Amino acid sequence: MDESDLRNRGFGSTSLLNRLRGLRVVVCCPDNPEREELILNLQRFGFKMETCWPPLESITEDIDLVFLAIVPRGVIPAWALERDSRRAALIAIIGYENPTIMNSVLRISAEGVVASPIRQFGLLATIVLSLQIFEHHQSMMKQVRRLELKLIGIKQVHEAKLIIMNARNVSEEQSYKILREEAMARRMTVESLARTIVEANKIFLHL
């Protein structure tokens, strides 16, 4: 993916900043003066707010960002532990900076962290950067999945070529030509035809 792609997908500075107004945010934090301060600041930014404590059991798809208070030895919801399937960026709220708390922050793989009591200055920068890191991670994961599939496809094309080479007693080059022409005739991709051949061959071998 080149830089212009990234910009189109929203990683460019302008589009991310343009999307901030109206951001949907959930604040999972016990009711205390610090939470009031945080909410006040988020409202000033123009975000749509929800608060909850204890933390929600699941995060709905329309949420962009979650703040989660790290309570020592507190229960961490399952969605917070799975970064790859999480749908919203996550910012941890911490009251202490010792390794016990840091371990919790690392466990949930938060994109950002804010210290309680919350200071107004720096909050927006943390939010913006966290959103960028989260979206970047999401897009990287998507790409990784695509490449994984691609890799499996290449492996299967190679296997299918071998099968055709053996069955027809042809060279590798000819084998690939047969595969490609057959795929075109059937209006499928070379990869999916290769998969069919590999699967069929497996069944055939077991007969």
Place this chain on the structure above:
Amino acid sequence: MTKANMASSDPVRVGVLFSETGDISTTEISQLMGTRFAVDKINAAGGICGREMQIVHYDPQSSPGQYRVLVEQLILRDKINVIFGCYLSSTRKAVLPIVEKWNKLLFYPTLYEGFECSSNVIYTGAAPNQNSLQLAEFMTFNYGPRVYLVGSDYIYPYESNRIMENLVCQLPGGGKVGERYVPLGAEYEHFKSIIDDIKNVKPDFIFSTVVGNSTKYLYQAYADAGLNPRIMPIASLTTLEAEVNQMGAGVANGHISSAPYFQTVDREANHKCLDEFRYMYGNEFCPNAGWEAAYFQVNLFAQAMALAGSDSIDELMPYLLGSEFEAPQGRVRVDPTNHHTCLYPRIGIFNSEFGQFEIIRQAKRAINPDPYLISHSLGEWSLRHNTVDG
């Protein structure tokens, strides 16, 4: 600070927040008395450059919420610039944002879990590299590396236990064989099932991070179960003279604690302090490490103020950082880089015959505070301590 306040005859008013009631009262009363003692002595010697020190004290009832309210009252209503106070980390955390907001100065005379360094605080209690490390080394060497962790349910025990676990795991066969937490203000009943579990698991030693008035119940439950401290003692950083006073000497016998100060420190400065303290206040109050830190930190302040001529933080701080004082535990020094204090780690084993902790290990030199140390290593301290006969 206003001009009027600066007049050379005006009293120097300082804020004091230690609880006389609530779950942590015993320990905090010791710290309160250490503070009063220092102030009374300074005044008897003519005050700070002729100015009398006056204490404005409130009882925060061992509650973070009360601490928050009262520190604001001290700063805004009483116009106080310097505050001595706090035992629990949760109360320090409640006070800190307000102290920082108004740029005031807090002296904190309590051991704690580290990982903080506010420009508005002078920390005079031990950081983990000044007590946990020494305790782990002593316990694992003498009793074995399998530890059972019992603590009060808040941040200091979690982090202290993490450090202890990290230390014992460095040894072959070492590790945590149990970890239990009780609420602050726990009763005897809370400890019964824990002691039962300990009897089953048979650790090499127990590490207690139980704090406050509950401490006595852990040791009482241990004694009632007929467990033997010679074989499997309770080790602690927080069970000191005040707590032992509450539980009775027999129950504490043979258990082990690590602190920079015990009443039995054999130094002229300590003997003199203890005599004076008992002469002034009788035997009702119990000197311990919190008392001693509370005492010497007031003196650190008075020294700095005499030089600065002001109690505003900006003027005091240059004279505080790097300053030294001949404390009962030894000559202490405020580390200018991290606002914590260079202290003398000691290990004491309680001896009910003398009714005191017998000091069996002590550092030859003051150990520099290192509040941001994540992984401590066993074996670093042994080269630098004296073994006291016994």
